[in-house]
Amino acid sequence: MLQQTQVITVIPYFKKFIKAFPSVTSLAGASEDQVMSHWSGLGFYARARNLHQSSKIIVDQYKGEIPKKFEELIALPGIGTSTAGAILSLSCIEPRPILDGNVKRVLTRFFNISGDLKLSKTNNKLWSLAIACLPEKDYSFYTQAIMDLGATICTSKKTQCSICPVKKNCIAFEKNLVSLLPNKTIKKKKPKQTVFFLILKDQDNNILLEKRENKGIWGGLWSFPELGTNKHIEQWCNKISQDIENIEYGKIINHGFSHFDLEITPVVIDIKDTMSLEDHHGRFTKKQISKLGVPKPVKSLINQLK
């Protein structure tokens, strides 16, 4: 959950998740929809699918106990070098380096590393430094401390160098380079996409959703059917219903992803007969939808419906 997500954001999700799935075995035994519903809104949904998959592997191959060998950990889906290092170090199993965003920022400043963080050359250099700094004793305290240093004092903006416990040996502090590190890379402008969400609703307030494939954006989640244009909405709906009562355009929603912006036009379609569903479709009440994994804008739109 903590991968690329701030602690403060994770906490409520973590609490609910642990309550629903208190053990590896219970997680492994849960349905995909159950797992995704507890991840709904947190983003990066491949993490949830990977965690679910890993729990099944741990039950099947490791008798329900999380493996303690580094090679076995990184072989699990969703666990890479840094996460495996965090697990082993913070659990006091063995000293392993981690290299998350916080540690990268601390190391680039402390050692004045100016390369592009996206390049493997720079990352290899940082991994070497992370290994070199790792103490043999008290390594779990060190690992937590360097992350917390990056999260609280050696922050991206508004750094608090005056109270930093390691400012004495920090090269960036000495040379007044703190605000220039880590190196800022020029980012391309995000492309924009437009989409129409078809919100089909019958007279019993059942809503049509479709399950997305386990890849790409919102993978494995339930969402509204989408069309790229509004030219064939009625034609599309005729596959589902022969008795459309009303079509109404809603307020546009702008939803930003990490690499593109999405402009969503919701279209509410009231139908009077029974929906004819395709195999990846489902018709649900609002209560049923609360037990499914849905993207954030879908959740917002559902809540707005009467």
Next chain:
DNA sequence: TAGCCGTGGTA
């Protein structure tokens, strides 16, 4: 290798 993969907070 570089692009993909969400959402919320901050300035």
Next chain:
DNA sequence: TTACCAAGGCT
């Protein structure tokens, strides 16, 4: 309003 970025991993 816009841009940045967070306990990264996968392909």
